[in-house]
Amino acid sequence: MTERSHSTSLDETFDRYLRDKGKGRGGEGGNYRRNAARELDRFHEWAAGDHGGADWNGITPADAEREPAFADLDERVFREYARHLAGDRGLKQNTVRTYYAYVSAWCGWCVNEGYLEAHYAQRASAMAPLPDDDGRKPGDQQAWSAEQRHAITRHVDERARDAVDRFAGLRGMTSDPEFDRLDRQRARYDAIRAARDRALVFVLAYTAVRVGELLRDPDDPRRRGVRWEDVDLDDGRVTVYRKKQQWDAAGLPDPVHRPLATYRRLLDPPSERWPVFPTFDHRTLATLVQEELADRGLRPETIDDRRDAFARDLLLALDEDIRPPSMTTDGARSLLRRLTDDAEIDVDHPKHDYLAPHGGRRGMGEVLVRAFGYTVAARYLDNSEEMVRERYSHIEAGELGDVATEALEDVDGL
Structure with missing residues (x-):
């Protein structure tokens, strides 16, 4: 490590690291970049003496009038930071490990760039205070059940039907002075909005497309949300920007066609470049x-x-x-939270008390794996078969349990 890097303050390297890890033009986008930036800022505040408790003065010597620098880092520092994270009683076990991993990844980058001599954050003594993995398996993550899927789609379908019927009724009252032009416009707006909400819920429930592939992500300029030019209802497909960083077609099954077609007629977009799900x-x-x-x-x-x-x-x-602009991914989460409450759907899950967007994808994955197996499900979900087997391992475990039960019945007569 050079003398210059030895005296470099920690935050001087953050921007370059985040550009290397970011997505899009100039590395300015991507959820990883946003999350890493947040955790690096927290680490820097802690290292400078903030947010570490009343007796915490930071990692610089008491007589040093400077920002924390690489000269101050060693495995003991990362051990203390791991202890600091683990001591935050508001964080779950896996969340603590995730936050530490962002800082650890930056530490590894600093080694490669010559700012540090060793990857102190990965040493056993540094990681010892971290809590054990809480044991959550992919099958424990939220997946919309068949009952929940039917309840939410039935709810948005009824809302849309009522709004469209009201608009159709008012539209025919051109000679009735009780209903003026603005009344009919408000009815049209309500119908468009309800139809948009229905179309989005049906797409999330039945296509297994990731919400980040459908809507705008403010942190990733490439994810501007699907446009009508990307939708082909005749062929039953939509072109989306996949997680693997390329454009690809995803299937639109039959339940999605009518909600999308009705919504398009109501919206009547003036060009194909309009977003399918505008804000x-x-x-x-x-x-x-x-x-x-x-x-x-x-x-x-x-x-x-x-x-x-x-x-x-x-x-x-x-x-x-x-x-x-398109609705954002956060906007979709807020919408689904409201719809879940309005439909009075019970959601018993430790992380989400509403039907989260990714739960629609996972619920559809459950359907596909059980109906057609892992190979077909992997193609539809745009994942490797290995990953699908891992994420839906609880299904195979249950099936193997049934096999074992059948074997016992045949052999032992149980």
């Missing part, structure tokens, strides 16, 4: 239409008049072909 956030849409109309040369008072002519900014965006 309905009022503030985002208001800012978008105002800025876009201003860019087109409209004066502020004219923009206000245009907005006043529509009950919602989304309808103005449709009329002017002002393309909104």
Whole structure:
């Protein structure tokens, strides 16, 4: 290790490390980068003397007026940090190990870059205070059961039907003074929104496509959300940007076709480049239409008049072909949380008290493995067969248990 690297402060290396680990142009995107940045910031705060308890003064010598540097790092530091994480009673066992792993990965990178002489974070004495793996298996993770899948899809289907029927009724009342133009616009907006929610839930429930492949991820510019140009209902497929960093087609089974087709007719997107699942956030849409109309040369008072002519900014965006951004993955989680509550669906799970998006994918994986085996399921889930066998090992274990029971009945007459 050079003298220069010896005196380098820890946070000077964070940006370069995160760019190396990030995705997209300049390494600016990706969930790993976001999560790693958060944990490295926490590690730096702790190393500087913050968040370590009343008696904790950080890793620099008491008389040093500087930021924590590589000269201060050794395996004892990482041992203390492991103890600090493990002492946070609000963190689960595996969460502690995950947070430590982000810092450990940075430590390994620092060794390769010449900032550290050894991978101190991976030494046995450094990792000793970490809790054991809590033993959770993939089969313990949330998967929508058949009853939950039917309950949530039935709920959103009823909501959409009611909203569409109300819009259809008002649309025919052109001569009734009780219902003005804005009333019909509000009904159309409600119908579009309910139909969008239904389409999204059906896609999550029946396609096993990852939510990050359908919607926008603010931390990854390549994941801008699927557009109508990516959807082919005639062939029953949608093109998505897969986890393996390439575009690929995913199947759209029959239950998804009607919700998507009805929703498209209601939305009537002005171009194929519109997102299939646009955001309905009022503030985002208001800012978008105002800025876009201003860019087109409209004066502020004219923009206000245009907005006043529509009950919602989304309808103005449709009329002017002002393309909104896609809903985000976090937005989908918030939506499913509300829908789960509205449908009064019981969810007994230690991590999620609602039907989380990934639970739809895992639930469909359960169906496919039980019906067609691991090979077919792996192709549909866009995973290796080895990974699918690992994640759904509880199914095979149950089947082997049945085999053992049958064997005992045949041999021992039990």
